[in-house]
Amino acid sequence: MLSSKLTGRRLWIAALVVPPLAFMCLFLVYPILSAFAYAFYEWRGLVRGDFVWFANFHRVLFEYPFSERTLNAFTHNIVVFFALMILQNGVGFLLAYCLWRELWGARFHRIAVFLPVVLSTVIVGLLWKLFLHPLFGAVNVSLRAVGLGTLAQPWLGQDSTALMAIIVANAWHMVGFPTLVFLAGMQRIPSEILDAARMETESEWVKMTKIVWPLVAPSATVVFTLLFVGAFNWFEMPFVMGGIDGSPHGATDVLGLYFYRTAFGSMSASAENFGPGSALAVLIFLFIAVVSSVITLKLRKREIQL
Amino acid sequence: MKRLLLGAALAVGTLLSASASFATELTFWTWRQEDKAEYEKLFAAFTKANPDITIKFEAFEATSYNTVLSTALAGGKGPDLMMTRTYGGIESLAGAGYLMALDETKIPALKGFSQAALASETMRSNKTLYAVPAASQTMLVVYNKDIFDKNGISEPKSWDEFIAACKTLKAAGIMPFANGTATAWQNETIVSALTSSIMGKGFYADLMAGKTDFNDPRFVEAMTKLKEISAYFPDGFVGLDYASAQQLFTSGMAAMFAGGSFELANFAKQNPALKLGIFAAPGLKADDDKLVGLFYDSGFAANAKAKDPAAALKFLHYAASKDFAQPFANNLNNVSAVPGVTFESPLLAKVAELNKNSIAYMTLVHFRYGEPTGSNLIQAGVSKMLNGQMTPQEIGKSMTDGLATWYAPFKK
Incomplete structure (x- = not known):
């Protein structure tokens, strides 16, 4: 009687688990594995040629011009990761702290900060492109209006400012997300701990760094890992604002754009190189999978059970 | 009763096979969705001259057109006729053996085309032409x-x-x-x-x-x-x-x-x-x-495995003729590659005039x-x-x- 009940239960669980599992295999595992396989073949257009072992990997890592572009794009991803760590997660933490302490207008700001996250990346990208328009953009127009016309720049047209401009746009768009996660973490801190802390010190700084920061470690793990994955898969924002070629002259090129351009060709400059493109996809995937696992494990260790 | 059924089946069978040999429907792919109405007029004119062939227009998004097209051709599901890109864009299709090779014996009208036009649809490795050049920019x-x-x-x-x-x-x-x-x-x-x-x-x-x-x-x-x-x-x-x-x-x-x-x-x-x-x-x-x-940006090609190669070739004859090229120039604003086409629009006429003194847009x-x-x-x-x-x-x-x-x- 008991065993048949269990089998029924098992059947029920299996019926629930199998369809999504099959779905995952068909649309996630299978494409990833086939992409792995593609990277080991030579391609003429989209026709598969001979098995070439690691030739495609060698091309993207060590042969001109691919090696140069790979390094350039990878460096930009690293810059993006650290810049967003400060501008998005750092600012997000501070915003969350202010909202949590219920500073003036907290209720309004809680919505205001999160609102841009709901907008589509394409809309935010186009909006910021308009802000940064060299002739009529809000940024340059306001600089000129307050007599700082010399600071007006073609922001998206020079390699010294273009990547940073896109990073700022991205931070503005997404800062609400880490804010929300941190805020949720802070609201979970028991009031006894905070009362105890208040008896020890009046300093807001000490409370923030010694009490709150360690206690929101689980939230930090989540936003850090997601930021890492996001920064190395970055595509939409630079695509909308800098174009598929990483304009100007590769200054905003990142792995995502570079992979797409290499695999499928850029209409206005080059044909498709499907082999090197697949090799790049595999490398990006491996890099993200390995590093984000390490980050997660490391960060988990510093989390404290409440 | 049996006889009757058999007779009916025979009659239906002959009818079906007759209609099958009567009309060949060819599919035509392009990235120019906006030109659909005009192409359908051109195709109707073609069908009038060749009552046994009809052509169906299908358009795909421009930036991914070559990817869509080569994937379909690789899977054996490609069109009979298609608009192709030029230079490297034709080589990736022709190099894979998807396109019907063309020459002056198949399409005599190609004799009048300029060398630069023909070069745009020729694969460099075997010096073979794979598409009728359509338009220049x-x-x-x-x-x-x-x-x-x-x-x-x-x-x-x-x-x-x-x-x-x-x-x-x-x-x-x-x-x-x-x-x-x-x-x-x-x-x-x-x-x-x-x-x-x-x-x-x-x-x-x-x-x-x-x-x-x-x-x-x-x-x-x-x-x-x-x-x-x-x-x-x-x-x-x-x-x-x-x-x-x-x-x-x-x-x-x-x-x-x-x-x-x-x-x-x-x-x-x-x-x-x-x-x-x-x-x-x-x-x-x-x-x-x-x-x-000057550069050429498009051409018309036939599938190497077209279901009716003779019919596909007939269309390419038409695409290389002034009957096709004149409305193609006037109604779709193309600087047609077909020799002898005249331009209604004064701007296009000026472009054609300027083209007489040109060098290639060489990086492309x-x-x-x-x-x-x-x-x-x-x-x-x-x-x-x-x-x-x-x-x-x-x-x-x-x-x-x-x-x-x-x-x-x-x-x-």
Whole structure:
């Protein structure tokens, strides 16, 4: 009687688990594995040629011009990761702290900060492109209006400012997300701990760094890992604002754009190189999978059970 | 009863087979969804002359067209007839064996086509033609006639006149050029549109003959002049993207746009009140050849495995004839590659006139077959030069060295 009940239960669980599992295999595992396989073949257009072992990997890592572009794009991803760590997660933490302490207008700001996250990346990208328009953009127009016309720049047209401009746009768009996660973490801190802390010190700084920061470690793990994955898969924002070629002259090129351009060709400059493109996809995937696992494990260790 | 059924089955069978042999339906793929109505008229005219063949129009999104097409062809689900791209774009299809090889015995009308047109749809490795060239595009300067008239400017005949015109316009508070270079490929179009006459036919011939490379003083001079005239682009033009640049021109804020003949239809549509003129950017002296940059952008090809090759070939005959090309030019604003076509639109007639004195849009036509492409190199080089980070000589050197990785004549 008991065993048949269990089998029924098992059947029920299996019926629930199998369809999504099959779905995952068909649309996630299978494409990833086939992409792995593609990277080991030579391609003429989209026709598969001979098995070439690691030739495609060698091309993207060590042969001109691919090696140069790979390094350039990878460096930009690293810059993006650290810049967003400060501008998005750092600012997000501070915003969350202010909202949590219920500073003036907290209720309004809680919505205001999160609102841009709901907008589509394409809309935010186009909006910021308009802000940064060299002739009529809000940024340059306001600089000129307050007599700082010399600071007006073609922001998206020079390699010294273009990547940073896109990073700022991205931070503005997404800062609400880490804010929300941190805020949720802070609201979970028991009031006894905070009362105890208040008896020890009046300093807001000490409370923030010694009490709150360690206690929101689980939230930090989540936003850090997601930021890492996001920064190395970055595509939409630079695509909308800098174009598929990483304009100007590769200054905003990142792995995502570079992979797409290499695999499928850029209409206005080059044909498709499907082999090197697949090799790049595999490398990006491996890099993200390995590093984000390490980050997660490391960060988990510093989390404290409440 | 049985007999009756058998008879009925036989009758239906004969009917079906008769109708099958009666009409062949061919599918035609293109990336020009906006041209659907006109193509259907052209196809109807074709069916009138060939009552046993009908053609079905299907369009796909332009930027992913080649990917969609080659995937379909690889899977054996491709169309019978298709619009193809040119140069490297045809090689990826023809090299895989998807396209029917063509020659003058199959399509006699090809005899009249220009060499440059045929080369655009020919695979270099086996020197075989795979598509009937459809249309060309021309790199030139588009200008606003009203602004030129109001400021007493006429089409410049020498480089000095060109610069003087820019100065006059700037003094009058009008942007001489609308061009911006934040969109990468705009760094390449301005080279062909503004400096083809400075490079000159001699440089192009020597380059093709392998007698010179991009370190040539004629190329370096062209880059120097491009830098000089970029002083008359809008403030902060390096941060100005393609769409904004087009708007500056169509809104009448800027007098000129250095670009392709493919802009004309769009400009006229955005602002029908604009009076458009075009000219070839001049060379240094008034008696230098005034050259435009020319390239072909499309063709018509048949599937190597078309279900009715004879019918597909009939369509290509039609596509190479004036019966097709004349409405193709007049109603779809194409500078048709078919010889002897005349143009109703005065602007297109002028483009065709300018085409008589041209050199190839060379980075696109000859240097997109390997990595890094000439387009990669010139786009990056010009962008850096306009940002003050590279000299004209350095662009020439970076192009020569970069292309030497795959372009045999540059290898040392």
